[in-house]
Amino acid sequence: MSATPKVTGGKPARAPTLYFIITLKLVKGTLLLLTALGLLALSGQDLGDVFDQFLPWVHLDPDRKIFMSIGDWLGNVTPANMHAVELVTLLFGLILLGGGIGLAFRAHWAVWLAIGESAFFIPIEIYELVRRLSGDAPARPQPELFRHPELGLFIVLAVNVLIVSYLLVNRQRIFRHHH
Numbered sequence: 001m002s003a004t005p006k007v008t009g010g011k012p013a014r015a016p017t018l019y020f021i022i023t024l025k026l027v028k029g030t031l032l033l034l035t036a037l038g039l040l041a042l043s044g045q046d047l048g049d050v051f052d053q054f055l056p057w058v059h060l061d062p063d064r065k066i067f068m069s070i071g072d073w074l075g076n077v078t079p080a081n082m083h084a085v086e087l088v089t090l091l092f093g094l095i096l097l098g099g100g101i102g103l104a105f106r107a108h109w110a111v112w113l114a115i116g117e118s119a120f121f122i123p124i125e126i127y128e129l130v131r132r133l134s135g136d137a138p139a140r141p142q143p144e145l146f147r148h149p150e151l152g153l154f155i156v157l158a159v160n161v162l163i164v165s166y167l168l169v170n171r172q173r174i175f176r177h178h179h
Contacts, residue, residue, distance in 0.1 A: 015174055017166050018103065024159075025100030025114065032093030039086045047082075048075030111171045118163040125157040 055062040102110025
C-alpha cells in the first residue's frame with residue numbers, strides 16, 4: 001500500500017470503493033429522510049388501519065398471518081413512540097447524508113464519521129447473528145420473500161466490516177491531499 005495517491009494525468013487515482021461507500025451512505029441517508037417524512041405524515045393516525053388499507057392497494061392479502069401480526073403490532077404504537085422513531089430516523093439520515101457528502105468532498109472529518117457510524121453497528125450485528133444462529137432469538141413468522149434473515153444480517157455485517165477496514169487502511173492515502 002502506497003503512502004501517497006497514485007497520479008494519472010495530474011489527477012489523484014480514482015477510488016471506486018470509496019465511491020461505492022459514498023453512494024451507499026447517500027442512498028441510505030436519503031431513504032431514512034424519506035422514511036422520517038413518511039412517519040411524520042402518518043403521525044396521529046392509527047397505523048394498524050393505515051397498514052390494513054395499504055395491503056389491498058399493493059395487492060397483498062391482509063388476512064395472511066404475517067400481515068395480521070404486523071397490523072396488530074402497528075396498532076399498539078403510541079404517539080410518543082412514533083415521535084421517537086421519527087426523530088432517530090431523521091437524525092441518522094442526516095448523519096449518513098452529511099457523512100456521504102463529506103466523503104465525496106474528501107473531508108477528513110467525514111472518514112471518521114463513516115468509520116464510527118459503520119463500526120457502531122458491528123457489535124450489535126454480531127450479537128444478533130449469534131443470538132439467531134444459537135436459537136436464542138424468539139420465533140417470528142418468516143416472510144416468503146426472505147426465509148433466511150441471518151443471511152441478510154451476515155451481509156450487512158460483512159459490508160460494515162469491509163467499510164470500516166477499507167477506510168481505516170486507506171484513510172491516509174485517500175484523504176492525504178486534503179489535510
